[in-house]
Amino acid sequence: MKPAAKSSPAGNPLDADTRSRIEQIIQPMSGLPGALLPILHAIQDAFGHVPAASVPLIANALNLSRAEVHGVISFYHDFRSTPPGRHVLKLCRAEACQAMGARALEAQLVSRLGIGFHETTADGSITLEPVYCLGNCACAPTAMLDDKVHGRLTLQRLDALIDGCGKAS
Amino acid sequence: MNVRIYVPRDTSANACGADEVAAAIDEQAQARGIAIELVRNGSRGMCWLEPLVEVETERGRIGFGPLTVEAVAGLFDAGFPNTDSHALCLGPVEDIDWLKQQQRVCFSRNGIIDPISLDDFEAHGGWQGARRALAMTPQDIVSAVTESGLRGRGGAAFPCGIKWQTVHDQPAAQKFIVCNADEGDSGTFSDRMILEGDPYRLIEGMLIAGIACGATQAYVYLRSEYPLARRVLSEAILRARTAGWLGADVAGSGRAFDIDLRIGAGAYICGEETSLLESLEGKRGQVRFKPPLPAIKGLFGQPTVINNLITLASVPDVLVNGAQWYRDLGYGRSRGTLPIQLTGNIRRGGLVELGFGVSLRELLYDYGGGSASGRPIRAVQVGGPLGAYLPESQFDTVIDYEAFAAIDAMLGHGGIVVFDDTVDMAEQARFAMEFCAIESCGKCTPCRIGSRRGVEVIDRLRQGVDAQANRVLLDSLCDTMQHGSLCALGGLTPLPVKSALRHFSEDFHSTKVQL
Numbered sequence: 167m168k169p170a171a172k173s174s175p176a177g178n179p180l181d182a183d184t185r186s187r188i189e190q191i192i193q194p195m196s197g198l199p200g201a202l203l204p205i206l207h208a209i210q211d212a213f214g215h216v217p218a219a220s221v222p223l224i225a226n227a228l229n230l231s232r233a234e235v236h237g238v239i240s241f242y243h244d245f246r247s248t249p250p251g252r253h254v255l256k257l258c259r260a261e262a263c264q265a266m267g268a269r270a271l272e273a274q275l276v277s278r279l280g281i282g283f284h285e286t287t288a289d290g291s292i293t294l295e296p297v298y299c300l301g302n303c304a305c306a307p308t309a310m311l312d313d314k315v316h317g318r319l320t321l322q323r324l325d326a327l328i329d330g331c332g333k334a335s
Numbered sequence: 336m337n338v339r340i341y342v343p344r345d346t347s348a349n350a351c352g353a354d355e356v357a358a359a360i361d362e363q364a365q366a367r368g369i370a371i372e373l374v375r376n377g378s379r380g381m382c383w384l385e386p387l388v389e390v391e392t393e394r395g396r397i398g399f400g401p402l403t404v405e406a407v408a409g410l411f412d413a414g415f416p417n418t419d420s421h422a423l424c425l426g427p428v429e430d431i432d433w434l435k436q437q438q439r440v441c442f443s444r445n446g447i448i449d450p451i452s453l454d455d456f457e458a459h460g461g462w463q464g465a466r467r468a469l470a471m472t473p474q475d476i477v478s479a480v481t482e483s484g485l486r487g488r489g490g491a492a493f494p495c496g497i498k499w500q501t502v503h504d505q506p507a508a509q510k511f512i513v514c515n516a517d518e519g520d521s522g523t524f525s526d527r528m529i530l531e532g533d534p535y536r537l538i539e540g541m542l543i544a545g546i547a548c549g550a551t552q553a554y555v556y557l558r559s560e561y562p563l564a565r566r567v568l569s570e571a572i573l574r575a576r577t578a579g580w581l582g583a584d585v586a587g588s589g590r591a592f593d594i595d596l597r598i599g600a601g602a603y604i605c606g607e608e609t610s611l612l613e614s615l616e617g618k619r620g621q622v623r624f625k626p627p628l629p630a631i632k633g634l635f636g637q638p639t640v641i642n643n644l645i646t647l648a649s650v651p652d653v654l655v656n657g658a659q660w661y662r663d664l665g666y667g668r669s670r671g672t673l674p675i676q677l678t679g680n681i682r683r684g685g686l687v688e689l690g691f692g693v694s695l696r697e698l699l700y701d702y703g704g705g706s707a708s709g710r711p712i713r714a715v716q717v718g719g720p721l722g723a724y725l726p727e728s729q730f731d732t733v734i735d736y737e738a739f740a741a742i743d744a745m746l747g748h749g750g751i752v753v754f755d756d757t758v759d760m761a762e763q764a765r766f767a768m769e770f771c772a773i774e775s776c777g778k779c780t781p782c783r784i785g786s787r788r789g790v791e792v793i794d795r796l797r798q799g800v801d802a803q804a805n806r807v808l809l810d811s812l813c814d815t816m817q818h819g820s821l822c823a824l825g826g827l828t829p830l831p832v833k834s835a836l837r838h839f840s841e842d843f844h845s846t847k848v849q850l
Binding site for chain 2 (some may be wrong): 199200201202203204206207224234238239241242243244246248258261262263264265266297298299300301302303304305306307310313314315316317318
């Protein structure tokens with residue numbers, strides 16, 4: 167389980183355009199068996215997060231309570247209720263990467279970015295997330311920057327990745 | 336004629352620069368007026384050589400690797416693709432001992448074919464198992480799988496045929512096949528490699544399961560951490576449907592079978608079969624009580640075969656070559672082959688598929704070549720984050736479900752993570768508890784609360800606070816989790832913790848207090 171999202175259940179009210187975009191995502195998928203996860207993924211793909219105000223729309227379409235929808239969003243690590251930074255950096259913290267120095271990479275990231283996991287730098291450039299295995303365990307340590315996986319990372323290569331995100335040290 | 340050049344499109348190869356190497360080769364070839372055909376194959380599993388580029392020649396496929404973008408121009412200067420004298424040239428890939436000595440069944444096509452080419456798939460034996468299945472009675476298919484001795488490759492090692500028989504025998508109108516591709520164990524990537532390198536193999540295996548058990552609808556539950564696998568499988572499902580291997584009338588047989596791909600959302604627990612079913616139904620991934628078994632009351636309350644991806648990918652060869660052939664590979668009650676993943680601090684890491692019975696030592700030193708750091712190997716964790724840590728004195732254990740159970744360890748999904756002598760085993764034990772706390776579904780108390788208390792107790796042990804009492808407390812906590820948890824997450828987290836305590840107790844001693 168991940169900690170409960172901090173935003174209020176109602177969130178900010180949606181403008182008409184956003185509301186309509188969300189409804190257009192939900193509508194064609196609402197008949198799928200077990201539609202909730204596919205819908206949440208589609209909304210997050212479109213908006214970078216699942217706006218809290220979309221919860222009643224989803225609940226209504228799937229004949230669920232808002233609490234049930236909120237419960238699913240808060241259960242899964244992937245779903246976020248607030249927008250991430252411009253880049254999302256996921257560092258693998260699992261054993262194969264640990265064996266190749268992931269803990270040192272983690273320490274460097276936290277110190278250089280000045281944030282912990284699940285946090286975003288003040289300039290909004292990078293959100294740092296932990297991940298437990300990216301399936302690159304024979305070429306560890308590994309991180310994923312946005313959708314691209316980087317293996318055989320060193321402290322220098324990690325630094326270069328951060329530089330590429332436009333974050334000054 | 337164009338020279339055919341293979342550059343893997345595989346997560347590990349890409350993570351080491353394969354996309355960039357492919358682009359550089361294309362650019363150099365164009366600039367030099369060399370006509371090439373670039374094929375993006377899957378990976379051979381020789382991860383330490385990635386990106387491993389291959390050139391098709393009369394002598395077979397000649398390998399070059401590990402290649403970097405920077406090395407590409409020099410390679411062409413040396414006569415690439417018509418050279419085998421460059422320092423990075425590995426000679427004919429099929430002659431590399433590491434590969435040649437394996438017994439590749441599930442991985443027979445990986446790295447060889449263009450993963451999404453149906454022609455390649457068929458030319459290398461694809462659909463033969465499905466064709467056989469379409470000509471057999473469902474009971475004969477189930478019997479063949481039972482006789483093959485195939486056991487679940489996800490970790491629990493339950494006999495696949497018994498599961499299929501149970502679903503086969505259910506009278507329900509709607510049954511389901513579910514592929515568990517939520518490969519969350521650190522140190523494993525065999526599911527991913529099949530998806531990226533030979534996705535039709537899975538489709539074929541699932542189709543056979545559907546015919547055998549009378550299911551017309553199937554789901555693949557794939558973890559979200561594998562975006563490339565998702566793209567390749569999506570494309571493969573579309574193409575298989577267009578070619579008539581999925582849909583209302585499979586291969587003109589009059590039978591319906593289709594596959595829907597669903598994506599997980601970052602929850603390790605959804606690799607547990609009942610959590611996975613909950614997640615597929617659109618709910619929180621919380622573990623269900625058993626019974627009822629999923630084979631009787633599974634997805635949406637219907638009889639469901641839920642198998643690990645490698646289990647399903649093993650099935651076509653069982654039908655093509657026969658149950659006896661498959662059974663003859665293997666050791667003891669562990670029949671067939673296991674794709675083993677050599678990972679972590681290892682010099683030659685990658686995918687080794689062998690019949691059961693090879694020793695850990697052969698894998699670590701003959702295949703793996705020792706640690707990547709060159710330091711002594713101190714511990715290996717086998718079977719993912721819930722697997723035991725084994726010391727050097729246990730390296731002669733053979734890959735066999737029963738042999739591992741006999742030393743309070745498990746094979747799991749076949750992942751081996753290697754650590755050198757710089758590892759702090761108390762830190763690893765702490766991480767096992769921490770991971771359980773992060774990933775617990777929260778349904779049962781021993782797992783949800785026990786893991787948090789476990790982190791605290793290990794912290795106190797490491798600080799030397801009441802060492803004697805805390806050691807007793809930790810043992811007791813492990814017992815409670817092991818025997819009181821609802822599923823394997825809470826139930827097996829004590830395995831890495833207790834094995835670390837048993838074999839590496841010196842790491843738990845504080846500098847001030849001796850136990």
